[in-house]
Amino acid sequence: MENQVIELAYALDTFYFLVMGAFVMWMAAGFAMLEAGLVRSKSTVEILTKNIALYSIASVMYMLCGYNIMYSGTESTWMPLAFDMLTSADNSAADVIASGGDTYYSGLSDFFFQVVFVATAMSIVSGAVAERMKLWSFLLFAVVMCGFIYPVQGFWKWGGGFLDAAGFADFAGSGVVHLCGATAALAGVILLGARKGRYTASGKAVAMPGANMPLATLGTFILWLGWFGFNGGSELVVSNVAEANAVAMVFVNTNAAAAGGVIAALLTAKILFGKADLSMTLNGALAGLVAITAEPLAPTPGLATIIGAIGGILVVFSIITFDKLKLDDPVGAMSVHGVVGLWGLIAVVLSNTDASLSSQLFGAVVIFGWTFVTSIIAWSIIKMVIGIRVSEEDEMNGVDIAECGMEAYPEFVRK
Amino acid sequence: MENQVIELAYALDTFYFLVMGAFVMWMAAGFAMLEAGLVRSKSTVEILTKNIALYSIASVMYMLCGYNIMYSGTESTWMPLAFDMLTSADNSAADVIASGGDTYYSGLSDFFFQVVFVATAMSIVSGAVAERMKLWSFLLFAVVMCGFIYPVQGFWKWGGGFLDAAGFADFAGSGVVHLCGATAALAGVILLGARKGRYTASGKAVAMPGANMPLATLGTFILWLGWFGFNGGSELVVSNVAEANAVAMVFVNTNAAAAGGVIAALLTAKILFGKADLSMTLNGALAGLVAITAEPLAPTPGLATIIGAIGGILVVFSIITFDKLKLDDPVGAMSVHGVVGLWGLIAVVLSNTDASLSSQLFGAVVIFGWTFVTSIIAWSIIKMVIGIRVSEEDEMNGVDIAECGMEAYPEFVRK
Amino acid sequence: MENQVIELAYALDTFYFLVMGAFVMWMAAGFAMLEAGLVRSKSTVEILTKNIALYSIASVMYMLCGYNIMYSGTESTWMPLAFDMLTSADNSAADVIASGGDTYYSGLSDFFFQVVFVATAMSIVSGAVAERMKLWSFLLFAVVMCGFIYPVQGFWKWGGGFLDAAGFADFAGSGVVHLCGATAALAGVILLGARKGRYTASGKAVAMPGANMPLATLGTFILWLGWFGFNGGSELVVSNVAEANAVAMVFVNTNAAAAGGVIAALLTAKILFGKADLSMTLNGALAGLVAITAEPLAPTPGLATIIGAIGGILVVFSIITFDKLKLDDPVGAMSVHGVVGLWGLIAVVLSNTDASLSSQLFGAVVIFGWTFVTSIIAWSIIKMVIGIRVSEEDEMNGVDIAECGMEAYPEFVRK
Amino acid sequence: MKLVTAIIKPFKLDDVREALSEIGVSGITATEVKGFGRQKGHTELYRGAEYVVDFLPKIKLEIAIDDSLVETLLDSITKAANTGKIGDGKIFVSDLSQVIRIRTGETGATAL
Amino acid sequence: MKLVTAIIKPFKLDDVREALSEIGVSGITATEVKGFGRQKGHTELYRGAEYVVDFLPKIKLEIAIDDSLVETLLDSITKAANTGKIGDGKIFVSDLSQVIRIRTGETGATAL
Amino acid sequence: MKLVTAIIKPFKLDDVREALSEIGVSGITATEVKGFGRQKGHTELYRGAEYVVDFLPKIKLEIAIDDSLVETLLDSITKAANTGKIGDGKIFVSDLSQVIRIRTGETGATAL
Ligand SMILES: Nc1ncnc2c1ncn2[C@@H]1O[C@H](COP(=O)(O)OP(=O)(O)O)[C@@H](O)[C@H]1O
Ligand SMILES: Nc1ncnc2c1ncn2[C@@H]1O[C@H](COP(=O)(O)OP(=O)(O)O)[C@@H](O)[C@H]1O
Ligand SMILES: Nc1ncnc2c1ncn2[C@@H]1O[C@H](COP(=O)(O)OP(=O)(O)O)[C@@H](O)[C@H]1O
Secondary structure, eight states: OHHHHHHHHHHHHHHHHHHHHHHHHHHHHHHHHHHHHHSOGGGHHHHHHHHHHHHHHHHHHIIIIIHHHHHOOOSOSSSOOOOOTTTSOOOOHHHHHHTTTSSOSOHHHHHHHHHHHHHHHHHHHHHHTTTTBOHHHHHHHHHHIIIIIHHHHHHHHTTSOHHHHTTOOOSSOIIIIIIHHHHHHHHHHHHHOOOTTSBOTTOOBBOOOOSOHHHHHHHHHHHHHHHHHHHHGGGOOOSSHHHHHHHHHHHHHHHHHHHHHHHHHHHHHHHHHSSOOHHHHHHHHHHHHHHHHTOSSSSOHHHHHHHHHHHHHHHHHHHHHHHHTTOOOTTOHIIIIIIHHHHHHHHHHHHOTTOOHHHHHHHHHHHHHHHHHHHHHHHHHHHHHTOSBOOHHHHHHOHIIIIISOOSSTTBOBO | OHHHHHHHHHHHHHHHHHHHHHHHHHHHHHHHHHHHHHSOGGGHHHHHHHHHHHHHHHHHHIIIIIHHHHHOOOSOSSSOOOOOTTTSOOOOHHHHHHTTTSSOSOHHHHHHHHHHHHHHHHHHHHHHTTTTBOHHHHHHHHHHIIIIIHHHHHHHHTTSOHHHHTTOOOSSOIIIIIIHHHHHHHHHHHHHOOOTTSBOTTSOBBOOOOSOHHHHHHHHHHHHHHHHHHHHGGGOOOSSHHHHHHHHHHHHHHHHHHHHHHHHHHHHHHHHHSSOOHHHHHHHHHHHHHHHHTOSSSSOHHHHHHHHHHHHHHHHHHHHHHHHTTOOOTTOHIIIIIIHHHHHHHHGGGTOTTOOHHHHHHHHHHHHHHHHHHHHHHHHHHHHHTOSBOOHHHHHHOHIIIIISOOSSTTBOBO | OHHHHHHHHHHHHHHHHHHHHHHHHHHHHHHHHHHHHHSOGGGHHHHHHHHHHHHHHHHHHIIIIIHHHHHOOOSOSSSOOOOOTTTSOOOOHHHHHHTTTSSOSOHHHHHHHHHHHHHHHHHHHHHHTTTTBOHHHHHHHHHHIIIIIHHHHHHHHTTSOHHHHTTOOOSSOIIIIIIHHHHHHHHHHHHHOOOTTSBOTTOOBBOOOOSOHHHHHHHHHHHHHHHHHHHHGGGOOOSSHHHHHHHHHHHHHHHHHHHHHHHHHHHHHHHHHSSOOHHHHHHHHHHHHHHHHTOSSSSOHHHHHHHHHHHHHHHHHHHHHHHHTTOOOTTOHIIIIIIHHHHHHHHGGGTOTTOOHHHHHHHHHHHHHHHHHHHHHHHHHHHHHTOSBOOHHHHHHOHIIIIISOOSSTTBOBO | OEEEEEEEOGGGHHHHHHHHHHTTOOOEEEEEEEEESSSOOEEEEETTEEEEEOSEEEEEEEEEEOGGGHHHHHHHHHHHHOOSSTTOOEEEEEEOSEEEETTTOOBGGGGO | OEEEEEEEOGGGHHHHHHHHHHTTOOOEEEEEEEEESSSOOEEEEETTEEEEEOSEEEEEEEEEEOGGGHHHHHHHHHHHHOOSSTTOOEEEEEEOSEEEETTTOOBGGGGO | OEEEEEEEOGGGHHHHHHHHHHTTOOOEEEEEEEEESSSOOEEEEETTEEEEEOSEEEEEEEEEEOGGGHHHHHHHHHHHHOOSSTTOOEEEEEEOSEEEETTTOOBGGGGO
16 A cells, blocks of 8 residues: 555656656747747748757767766766666666655656756757858757767756755756856857848847747747746656645746746836837746746745846846847847846845855856857867858858758748 | 645645646647737737737736735625735645645645636737737736736636625636636727728728738647646546546547537538638637536536537627627637637536526626726726827838837738 | 545546647647648648648547447457447446556546547548648548548557457557558548649659748647657556656657657758758658657667657658659658558567567558558548549639638738 | 839828729739838837838839820829828839730730 | 730749740749739638738739840740630830840840 | 839849949839849759749849939949849830829929
8 A cells, every 4th residue: 555655656756757848848849939930031941950950869869878977876976977878777666665755756757857958958059059050060069068068067966966066056957958058059159150241340230030920929938838847847756745835836936937027028128129029028038937947946926026027137138238249149049048047046045045146156157167168169179170150152042041952931922 | 654645636636737727828829829820910029929928917917916816715705805825835734634635736736727817818808909909008908907807706706706606607717717808808899999991981891811820720729728728627626536537527528619619610601601711710619618618527528519519600600790890809809708608608507407597697797797897997097098009000000010119020021 | 545545546547648638639730730831821721721620520520439439349349339438427436446446547538538549640631632632522531530440440459359469569559540540641642643733744743842841840849749648648557656667668769769760861861862851850750759659668768769760761762752653742641650650560579579570560451451441432432422622723723712712821922 | 005103102002093993994013012212211129139121111003004094094193192201102104115915915005 | 125024824924934935035034913904803701701802913024025026925925824814914015225234244135 | 214124133132222322323112023044043852852943033123213324323233233143133224204203293303
């Protein structure tokens, strides 16, 4: 009887993990739609191809080595050694029962949940370098990012490495996932340069409106839904009253922060530009979500709303600032995931009394430093060997024709 | 041991609630896509903005006061008093165990489930007033609707108020959510008037075809999926055989009613217009879903199909009738949610022997009366203070440029 | 206490079944978007109408007779007799407890899960015959397919019929669902002929690019997500350690196979055509998913990736081959679901030691033979009575105007 | 015969078409065009960056017509398309040396 | 030199282009246009409401050509674009006083 | 007055517009067109099947201008639109017998 209860709890936690993981997988579609909506139509097929391919590469690379790097639990806290995931069996019922419930979910369900996270980090990159980066160079970087760069810093925090030991708090990954992805993107954008015509000779930013705003909105809603899995699943367990309450709290706060981000970004854009800028509002939703990701459990829903709202304000100013710096980011990924990711890490101290500002900043610096340096190296090598930027003519005609030989909307006349 | 089982049941019910709530949240995307598909392209960005903003406003207002109004459980059955949700803690494990399982889910999970419902009600309004209502006036109304109008009538039924006491039966909200939303929409449409050019001088309706039918279809499918959460979650508990069977029955009947609505609307449109009108068929699906929402548990799947099918027939005639009355509703929201919502309330008596026609009609009248009067007042005040309708020129050029300074499909040439 | 645990397990399994079923229902949206993206814009409304209508017909027909044919469990293993699903009650708590947990989910949840499967099979057909088949003829075929052709062969395997007895292994339906759907499509395509202008007089295939690649990509992601329900739910039970592990394994393998399919198809297309063909890549994802569907539990994730990758390679060559045979399939459904479905059945023997190549081929031949013969008969009768192909003029102007009197994108200028 | 080409504001299309019907014009060919003129475009903001819209949407109408009717036609268009605001558009008139109706092969004025 | 402007039914584009290739026409400029003429539009229903489609899709072809080839060209178009049904379209011919090839600066007939 | 019609490569539009502004041209009407000429289209592959793109995207500019300015205008367009590669396009010049400004009713050169 008691054993049955333990098994049942294990089953519930595993099922919860899988459902939450499926929600996170759905975020891949969200990024694909968001980015497809925010680029120009001549770069749409290529960004779709990048998105579905990067998700696939993430799945394979994380299986081949990423997961083992990140969760090997070895002696060294700096660099993991084991590469055994594919052979090791899942928990047996006997082991689970013997653990008295301490082993509470399937190892494979954990793998599933983790694999969709690395895909999220990589999805962040694709948007920032859109419309001008070579497809195959990007996919090559995805191999390195998903197989090495991301898992190593992931290990430092979630694998029980030195960041975790240093008291760095990052519940679902404002830092480990979002800041990391944004940093890799930043490195790419610096080496890549802006889209042709994006800034005038005198330095003014020239708008390049996204071709399909309904798609971008759909992508945002998908991400919002997926984020319930992203944050909600990161509680890792649901099978008792306290944990169930915690998961519920995470759901409520995740929703509240996104709502706060929407409202704040909408108002900020209205005040700054005099118009209700939908693309900023969408970024505001995502900013709210990123902001709460580092600590969606401890704040009250009211505080969560405020944390999200600050994210929503920040993202608008950040996007303008990156433009001033001529760092061209078609979808605002560096602002949403990087700048607001940092804000999320800092905001942890508002509600989580175990976290300190210094350890949060330390974590942010480590993640940024590691990811930036390794990414710059990786991008540079790729650049030297096969180049990272398409030719000017290909860019002008659109990467879709050049790289994919296909148009996104072949029948529609375009301006 | 026994305690563990109670905790586990609590966890399962809470998790079920959260997953169902996430499905309902997804309906926000469904409304956004449906409406974005059914308006003209020049009003698309604005309707998207309204949809994501109204969802956010609903989330915040319901947290600030709506939930407390609706579920305060105070002495008065007419108007609630307490405003304590943000401070009150969730159920402790001790309390849950002490209750012997009578407290069976997290209070926060309930909040989450409820918050997405109010957003649904508000989403209904946005479609009906699309293409001509000012963005900010609409959002102001959303504040009133989500913070006050909806919760009060919600309290009368689901909060244990006088409608509940009067034997009014409304399982998941054909009345409380759908009729309420449609009534608020009707009040708005009356004050707002039809889109310019929608009716000729001689009173004929002029078609204004939706710009993107795949989006509208996607929205319908999203809503269909979300409705499993909407109705399925409204059983509130799943953790024993009887309840699990009940939830399964609700899923089956919800699906059956939607299917019935599709087939009936498709055939009705074919007979009336000689063509397979997709937009009517989509409305038929939604009509089937709305029709079954008041009682998705008691009917057999066969009866559910018929209830949905009648909804599907009704919706076609209703849309034509509203056009005769020159009540312009670009997406058919008043027909789908209002007329068919009423049908849903009546259809309860076909299978639920506890319900009487008189109490159902009483409930419908109360919800309609309350919502209509308060909405007319709210819309009127907004109209007097800042106006509710965009200028003729803005309407002609499209509200997208005027209100959001953005086009939905900036690159595509339009007719 | 013990009873409560049994009830709880029943509730968890039922809930799991319902959630997985909802994911599968979502695949209907996936097919609709995929097909709407891959046809020309002038045939988009009609394919959307077909998709939502076929899902509804599947729901109704399976309720009326399909489920009973498939799962009647009668004496005869060739043809079922009972037609009692609508009247029979669900499992009572007493029965469940008496069974000691052997009755572990709601009968209605099973019905729900099954009903979405038949819709999937039918969805496969719509894509292959798109752009030229009459709407109402197609829907008539849907009645026959969902009410008779599919359930009979489903009964042979999953209802405990002779294919099951013969050792034919098909976990989630590479054969029963995908090969069956593709075979019905093949029969239709043969009788229907290619789209006008699809092949030149000299036999060369002329490309007819899909009108909306983001939609096609969205559809693929939806299907990918839905497939976690399709395969994950086919384990049928999750409520103990071994089963929870199994479901987790199925999720991981399903994801791995799809990823393998994407990468393989992308590379294959690149090598063959010199471009990163997105439409082939999307077909690659689906091919990976179909390939693993017959056995998503037994392989290691590495093997699953390879099985999916082989599917991804196969699908590219298959599409080219069907074109050589002038069998026109606008979305590649016969390749994805038919050819790769067969590969999936064969691939079972790579990891499932209970399966033999001969029994797998036997099953494939039986499913193909039954479905092809009955489908040819059904299509032929429909062809004789009301015709299956629209007039040349209607095809040229697009079936949307002819059949639905509506354009998918009425405002956008087309080339 | 003359070819009269009018550039008008898009929302005036219906008015102009009706005015032309009234004076018996039986054929019009319309094209979506973009016009650059005295009516200056505007600078939009998108995500805080500028977005200059130089070319404004216009409709070009082409009407082949018998010489005798040209004046009436010009009058009619000028009136129907006029809003008095900048950007109302232009009318150009040029000569046609021949007109053929494809369906019948008729030529000249009877082909109109 | 002449400018020959033909309004044809969209699905006739390929036929006409082939016919023109045969007689050696080496340049064509095509535009999507909407035509209003004797071929009446139709009234569609959308959600039970009327929807008048006045302007039908047509293709406008413009071909600059040497005077000597005009007759052949007109013949060729008339034949290739003819379906015999109302709405087949029109051909307009007007004079060109100059033609320049941008790439080379050539002018006159050699620029064609 | 003359009507100058230029077919140019789409990405040259901005350059040409700026060049025309410099020489004081105050009005342009632009149309999306598809051109068939010496610059051959290409054969694309889609799902392994061929896909011939015959007609290439071009922009057609129409400028009504006073006779005295035609030469400057032609020069300016020819320079600004030139890439030296095949497909740069053509310029056609024809006579306009009348020009009207709809807003004011002005005619002739003052209407330009
Ligand atoms: N010289 C010209 N050549 C060709 N088109 C012109 C010319 N001048 C004006 N147009 C067209 O007429 C439209 C209106 O002209 P504009 O100068 O803005 O205002 P108005 O007609 O009131 O003088 C322009 O957008 C352009 O399409
Ligand atoms: N007078 C005209 N001026 C300009 N275009 C015309 C004229 N008459 C006809 N057209 C064009 O030719 C097309 C076909 O003309 P229509 O009168 O419908 O049939 P038909 O060519 O058989 O006489 C019209 O849709 C329109 O685009
Ligand atoms: N005779 C012609 N009549 C009309 N348009 C032409 C003619 N010749 C060329 N064009 C237009 O000019 C464009 C460029 O012509 P093309 O022959 O390809 O190159 P080039 O201008 O370098 O000679 C074509 O795409 C077409 O739009």
